[in-house]
Amino acid sequence: MSAAIRADGLRFAFPAGSPARSVLRGVDLALDRGELVALVGPNGSGKTTLLRLLTGLLRPDAGRISIFGRPLERWSRAELARRVAVLPQSLELPPGFRVAELVEMARAPHARRLFGATPEDRDAVERALLEADATALADRRAGALSGGERQRVLVAMSLAQEPDLLLLDEPTIHLDLAHAVGVLRAVEALRSRRGVAVLAVVHDLALASTFAARVAVLHEGRIVADGPPQRVLLPSLIGRVFGVSVEEATTRDGRRVLVPLVAGGALPRPVAVGDE
């Protein structure tokens, strides 16, 4: 069976071709169906650019991308939208729409009625709202949402699209811990129940290692490590990639965590790396 998405030797520079502003210098990455991969890396490492290449918004200077075994350039926008959903890092929601209407817009790739929604569309919208914990927001206007509520609406939109491949650019941004965990649980449920492949840019290493069985680390335009979190997120790698010293510690229940050593004694934020 072909991979959900496969990228080989992706290179990209701003503006096209200039080596000085090279963002991606040969990225190889493949996701199977039913796989959830967290893409981590410091700011400016090329994560968002990589996602924009994978969704065809940018053309790579070199390299190949295929989705479900077919080269990206041979997909039409309409075909792609029926299989692949993208949650962008930032999206201005048009303020006059109600949340339910926005989530229904994400059904556009499946639209079959000239002027309205089918019962299947409504079911999908209702399910997506529920899974993103946004049902209570259904009648609210987009202009009156808080940052966290907006993010849950965006998540609901990408779920309503009922994709087989989900590309998420920081799905937990603006979310408090409870909602961040809720959103990642919903995504994980999609993966395990429906075999959806998920590539998620996540900044919180603790969340990444909790929900993803596989973590890919992007650093200076290359994937420098790719594998299970407990093998990838090592103190040496984190020190090299993020420039932060971390210390290993073990919790009372025997789980290994990494604690950043921050001068000044600010509250350290442990990074869970599994229970080996």
Next chain:
Amino acid sequence: MRATVTARPLVTGPTPGRAAVVLAGGGLMVLAAGALALALGTVGIGPLDALGIVGRRIGLPVDGAWAPSTETIVWEIRLPRVLTGMVVGAGLGASGAVFQALFRNPMADPYIIGTASGASLGAVGALVLPTLAPALAAAGGGPLGTGLVQASAFAGALATVGLVYALARSGSGVPVVTLLLTGYAVSAVLAAIVALLIFLSGRALAAVVAWIMGSLAGASWGELGLAGALVTAAVVLLLLRWRRLNLLLLGESQAAHLGLGVEREKLVLTMLAALATSAAVAVAGTIGFVGLVAPHLVRLAVGPDHRLLLPASALLGAALLTLADAGARLAGGIPVGVVTALIGAPFFLWLLRRSSAVRPRAEP
């Protein structure tokens, strides 16, 4: 924190009932404005009499007896003008809604990418050149008629949009910001040429000024048919693309992720809206503010969903321009563009101040 399932069914768009109320309300508004405009004038005719005359002429079983002169005034003089006003208002209202979606900016109007300046150059050129070069007029078989002025305005508007669109192309697409700025720049050049022609216009000056200010005084059945067909076709085709218009409000990247071929769609929408605008401008000149205010008001009242926004903007544009033209006739035949600007602009300022707290943000 825990989700609760709503008991009542999920509403994901305007219900058929709400759509019917909005559209029937808009239709009634247009009808009432039309009856009022038919009744007003130097010869007083009751609004119901006016509707009765029109009703009988189009074959409805209407009882009543009217003087032949009254029938002539209503049918031959006022009705073409009223209907032309409706067509022009509908075209401007609908295309204003489309350009506001395309630019994700409620300040956009139908003239934003050069239709007005292009039409002006076409019309003013057709009015002035014969006076500058009598040989040209003679070759054309005497004074050039209004038909040529209108055809020239229509062609000028469409050609300008085509030029602006081509100039704004960079690489694989047409960024809307570039489109906007190119529209301004090209309009400025054309406006300068129009100003030069006005300076040279001589005895055509009055006709030139009247055209630029916008007027429905020259309305007749023949051109009404053509403009009506063009505007109707454009608005219907635009309405069928409501889902794509809604998707564009999410921004171009997200619209693409939801399956829209964005560059092609921008071109199609621009050309359809330009077609409606050009047809309107060709018969009525450059009438301002209707295309800006109508969609703006409708959005405040019924929301941004183009299923309703587009037809309701067309209806409100039609009603507003019909009333404005009735006002222009009552005020002694001043250009209707003066009325729409005099009333529309202060009204718009008021609206802006009132709604500034909830004004939609423009795309960065």
